[in-house]
Amino acid sequence: MPTKRGVLLALMGLSVWVIGRVLGSQAAEQIGFALIVLVAVGIAVVRVGGRIPKITRRIIPERGRVHAPVTIALQIHNDSRGRTPLLLLEDRIPTGLASRARFVVPGVEAGGRREVAVELRPQQRGRYEIGPLEAEVSDPFGLARSQSQALGMSSFLVHPR
Numbered sequence: 809m810p811t812k813r814g815v816l817l818a819l820m821g822l823s824v825w826v827i828g829r830v831l832g833s834q835a836a837e838q839i840g841f842a843l844i845v846l847v848a849v850g851i852a853v854v855r856v857g858g859r860i861p862k863i864t865r866r867i868i869p870e871r872g873r874v875h876a877p878v879t880i881a882l883q884i885h886n887d888s889r890g891r892t893p894l895l896l897l898e899d900r901i902p903t904g905l906a907s908r909a910r911f912v913v914p915g916v917e918a919g920g921r922r923e924v925a926v927e928l929r930p931q932q933r934g935r936y937e938i939g940p941l942e943a944e945v946s947d948p949f950g951l952a953r954s955q956s957q958a959l960g961m962s963s964f965l966v967h968p969r
Contacts, residue, residue: 809851814951818847850951857893858945858954861886861916865899865941867964874933874968880909881925882941886916896944897958901928902936930966938962 810818821843828836862885872878880899886892895913909926916922930936943958 809854809954810847810952811946811950813949814847814850817843817951821847846949847951850947850949853893853947854945854952854954857890859888859892860943860945860956860958861888861892861895863897863941863943863958865938865959865962867938867962869964871965871967872930874931874966875929878928878930878964878966879925880928880938881923882911884913884916884922884924886918886920889918891915891917892945894946894948896946897924898942898944899926899959900939900941901926902938904932905930905936933966933968935963935965938964 821840823840824843825837825840828834828838828840864883864885866879866881866883868879868881880901882897882899884895884897892915894915897911897913899909899911901909905928911924913922913924939959939961940957941959942955944953944955946953
């Protein structure tokens, strides 16, 4: 759950706390303790509010033409009672179109909706597979995260003009 940044900050906080304890510096002890608590709060935010919201993918149009725009839209709906933390979405796109579509979605309020999209222009005809969509919930400081697969594969067809 904690990121590398979170682990390093917790270790640094522990070091500062121990050094403050050994040297008798109450201020250093408090700073070290605060850093450890900050990491613990980040982990708690991800565990308690880190539920991945409902995500759907639309491909418009599902049958396109060469050099014509194809839009991949992700609709995010938070049907839980609380606000979601920072949401990082990464959809795999075939290498002929792009390598990945990455989106950063700030917290979605309870009952809220968001939509993000990317436009692609296929250069060749064929069937293209999009996905899977990886979703990652993170605390605002990037100290803890939870990652899971939110959507499977979707496809669209590109035919000649």
